[in-house]
Amino acid sequence: MGDLEVQNTTLDSKQASTLRPESDALVFFCNGKKVVDHHVQPELTVLAYLRTKLRLTGSKLGCGEGGCGACTVMVSRYSPQDKTISHLAVNACLAPICSVHGMAVTTVEGLGSTKTRLHPVQERLAKAHGSQCGFCTPGIVMSMYALLRNSPEPTIEEIESAFEGNLCRCTGYRPILQGYKTFTKDGCCGGNKANCCMNNLPNGLEEGVSTQLFDPSEFAPYDASQEPIFPPELLVAAGKAKLTIQKFVGDRVIWLRPATLQQLLELKANHKQAKMVVGNTEVGVEVKYKHQEHPIIIDASHVPDLTVIEPTPSGVKVGASVSLTSLNEFSQKLIQEEPEYKTRVFAAIVEMLKWFAGHQIRNVACIGGNIATGSPISDLNPLFMAAVCSLELKSTTGTRTVVMDSKFFTGYRKNIIGPDEVILNIHIPFTSQNEYFCGYKQAPRRVDDIAIVNAGMRVVMKPGINVVEDCTLAFGGMAATTVLAMKTMNNIKGRTWSDGLVDSMCPLLAEDLPLPPGAPGGMETYRQSLTLSFFFKFYLVVLEQINQTQPGLSGSSVSSSLKTANQPFSKNPARGVQMYQEVPSGQPETDAVGRPVTHLSALKQATGEAKYCDDIPHVDGELYLALVLSQKAHAKILSVDASVAIATEGVHAYVDINDVPGQNMLGSSPVYDDMFFADNEVTCVGQVIGVIVADDQAIAQRAARLVKVDYEELPAIITVEQAVEQNSFFPLVRRIKRGNVEEGFENSDHILEGDVRSGAQEHFYMETYTTLIIPGEDGEVEVISSTQSPTKTQTTVAKALGVPSNKVVSKVKRLGGGFGGKESRNCIQAGVCAVAANKVNRPVRLMLDRREDMMVTGTRHPYLSHYKVGFSKEGQLKALQVNLYSNSGCTYDWSHSVLEKTLFHIDNCYNFHNVEATGHLCRTNLASNTAFRGFGGPQGMIIGETILSEIAIKLALDPLQLRVMNIYKEGEKTHYSQELKNWYMDRCWKQCVTSSDYANRRRDVDQFNSESRWKKRGLALTPTKFGVSFAVKFLNQAGALVHIYMDGSVLIAHGGTEMGQGLHTKMIQVASRTLKIPYEKIHISETSTTTVPNTSPTAASYSSDLNGMAVKDACEILLNRLEPFMLEDPKGTWEKWVDAAYYQRVSLSTTGFFKASHQHFDWETSLGNPYNYFVYGVAVSEVEIDCLTGDHQVLRTDIVIDVGDSLNPAVDIGQIEGAFVQGYGMFVMEDYRVTPGGHLLTSGPGFYKIPGFDDIPAEFNVSLLTRAPNPFAICSSKAVGEPPLFLAASIYFAIKDAIVSAREDEGIKEVFRLDCPATAERIRMACQDKFTKQFPAPEPGTYRPFFVRP
Ligand SMILES: Cc1cc2nc3c(=O)[nH]c(=O)nc-3n(C[C@H](O)[C@H](O)[C@H](O)COP(=O)(O)OP(=O)(O)OC[C@H]3O[C@@H](n4cnc5c(N)ncnc54)[C@H](O)[C@@H]3O)c2cc1C
């Protein structure tokens, strides 16, 4: 909501000279070791200090803004006042290093290691398969560890809550929760028993089927008494601490920590420009992303007067520095001890804090910081204003008490607190018996998200009657400040709390809380509707309370169908069952294929030992690179002035197009239209204009901001709609035709037309793109990067430098997630970095900031499609005509291949008989959109499924029956004429319908809906058919290199990269089977272009198939060479045979190669098959929605999927659950928005919400179809990375089903459009009712919207 201006305050030289000489030494303990720093730089965060100074790289940088939890560490501190030690999970990326003075920091390295002893939190997460790419893993380990230090035998609710501030993009969360459930009192058998707490199988198990993916009996027991004690030295020091100001004086920043209130007030009075901080959760983000500079910082967290909580006769005084966690704990205790009526405000605070950030933030963020910041979407301020709280403000000149009323906030993030004043405390009053209080918040994601609208509501009834005596209604998210609805508050006094009240107050509320079209924040009509919805909920809740506490007083009662409006979603602890076929009883022990082998890096990931690109120690002479990015969507570059930047101390060079020794253009076939550096014109925000190379990241980034670019703006196109209107297309159109659509339409009883829109999706891999370029001799370059395409990176760098590829080595150890986002766009950054390294002739490193990464790397392609479908009155499909428009961004990238995949998938699983589908690529001024898990497939399948769902609404048919009627049969041909062989869909379908108990639950859902007006449930079954192979023929090849060493150990290299999907683990399993040796003898070190050349990107879910065959090929060659020695000594061992072969001078190294043999699809002739085979799956999901707010909860999902003979059921189930949750993000949650000028608004985890722990289906069951070997791939397996993603559309369609019921209650029966993602806004606005009707949508084109969806 608006930006703060950048403050460039400088240190007052007089103040600086008096303060500088007196610096104290920073002292803290880290993992049991004392750290003393006599010249600390206070602007460093704990994370930067750990990673760069202490070289502890286990804690990761995922976002730098407290939103992902990858950096979580535990801070232990001793309070001399109450003589307690507390252990707090904290975001190291926001905690300033000086804030831990006198404390003990524990990082993931401090718990255990694979070399010494694993800590149970590390072991259990890894062995329960809770780590895939592992980038989130250290943070998750530390959140769990901090919980155990406070609660050694936690409840499952405590465990689920502990991860509110942690995100994982890979796992789908379930395995993490299951692994950690073993710490609860009742433990968990890991699915070992039929009545496992995570599942309850009513009918037992099919023969040879298992539900156990790990064995908890292997786990080391947890003994809390063995945990390290708080360092005694710090304990003693805290007891003896003098009440003096601690000073830490750095080169740019001075940190002052007063010990008394008087010291704090004097510092405030003497240093008016100084910034006061407590938790630094607000200030830290402003410094990082709004580039504020604060030369003097006053840390108010250790002033005793500000940290006390004191009950008074009329309420409670809470010190301003009291953390939100302490406020929560105190309030919960108070609620237990005091009568219910007195603590209604505290109950609302406790409820609100559940949704306020995560533990890491609440543990340090203070109450005064929230008030003083005055964010219009603060969660606490509406409660405090509604409760009529007062603040004690103090300065050296006196104390005053102010009420938090309509005069307290004076403008956007402004209030009446004077510059020398501090908030001493807030007084929160008790409520009286006739006084009712509630808080409301609606956010895009329920947990750890900022509000769209929030509210605090209080009403006081006249004694003995239900007539309003007083009322305060405070709203956040409706203006530049938290506001009171004054007209409503005045008018409601004297009114009876009964029927008709809401209707008469709604127009007043609408007047109090106006939002003109284009208002900051957007979603105007939704936000206005929410205010009425909240008031209606408050009305009902008060009415119910009156009815309960004073029966007979109220004239109205709350009918049962209305009661659900205020009931929280039913949310049981996560549970689920994962079923897979065990290996056949005769399979040799050494053969690892088909077994749930743990991801081979998981333990290293859980201990922080696994090395990612940015964990590589600095090489000698290394410099850092920062990007100078276009700030315009489309403009001519008039001039670039880098002189001030270059003159900055520590800057080595400004690099741009003039420094490219090779080619500046790159791209993929068919068109080379991408550039490393902009050439006189920019075509999107975020395009690289130049780069700054400097001593370190901070200097480089500061200098990059000093480069001045003058532009002449040109017209920009952002959305698909604008591109269509302005005819802005790439000149490539794809069309598929089958049969005769015109005839099909003529033979149809009905024709339906509609639009389907699916949005952009950000990859949000946890590790942002990173690269390290090391120039060598003779034009050689080593490129270490987090890329899915080592070869493309190699060739791109070679092109940029004008050297042959044999001079460039491109290497990857592992990636912290990729999902398609590190397949091509990242190569530009590698090229840019290589040009810079070439210019300065020194190693150069780049790790994109999260917000930069999101700005420059493109997204999943948004689509707008128009369909026309013909069908019989029974629902039989006859013909389909579709026009697809993909928002490709400013260059081709992979857009044409993505479009082809979309066209191939529009049918999903249904036979439309006559089809004409045409795809267009819209050229827009957005960062080029690119590959993303599913590669256009999900965008196609959602069209087919939407059409089916809309026909069902139109004909009022059972959606399931309609689908059964139209689903393909074995041997039928798709609209591109590929025959469907091994059609396991029927089996998946039947099994899923049965195991999900679809029929009974359909009845239950209908019953629930008939009895509930404002909460609705929905149920949907969604199938998927996903084609496997690379669309481009030449990519369907792979190579491998296998060495057997003299000691019998085996080293494999193949062309695929490990990004969490378990590819290396699977390849080792394949080699284990082929060589007939235990997998422990086999190792994969990295992917490098020196070992396997000309590799295809690790993409299309096809890497196991391709690389697996290449590994098998190499292993078979070697086994053939060893065979004579085996025959000669049949009782010998592997080592002996290898030894003998070596001495006989037999080569124990070879390459392997594979190319897929299926026919390729030819667009010219429409002949051939685009896919080698298909993966089939079915999901049934059930949801509950809140029709008043648009909120929802996924109650249950059942998946049955055919992945052939699974190579590794644990890895495959992990992929299925992870893809499903990512798909849930695509279809329901992840809302990508830009300004009309093309600037990304939803940048960083603060604004862009991916699913969290709380969002997964409360019950989540996954079954791998048994006895379904795939004849077309390695070891009869099937691809698994992408196919399950679309199954998450079952949640979207379940939501749509629930909305249908809400609309029916209002008498609306027509087909309606629900765009993806089905956000809370879209759900609410589709549930039309008397509240939404008060705010008709403004006419598009009559105003400038705050944001657009591309
Ligand atoms: C990931 C994340 C999630 C968040 N989620 C939410 C959320 O859900 N809801 C929400 O409302 N907020 C949220 N916030 C915002 C923030 O956490 C809160 O506003 C928090 O309460 C600020 O407290 P702090 O101690 O960290 O403040 P700091 O950053 O230390 O200080 C913030 C401001 O308050 C001033 N200040 C602090 N104490 C006093 C005092 N005693 N007197 C005068 N001025 C004072 C400081 O000078 C500074 O200007 C979130 C922030 C992050 C990073």
Ligand code: FES
């Ligand atoms: S890196 Fe700290 S929360 Fe994301």
Ligand code: FES
């Ligand atoms: S394993 Fe969690 S982000 Fe990859």
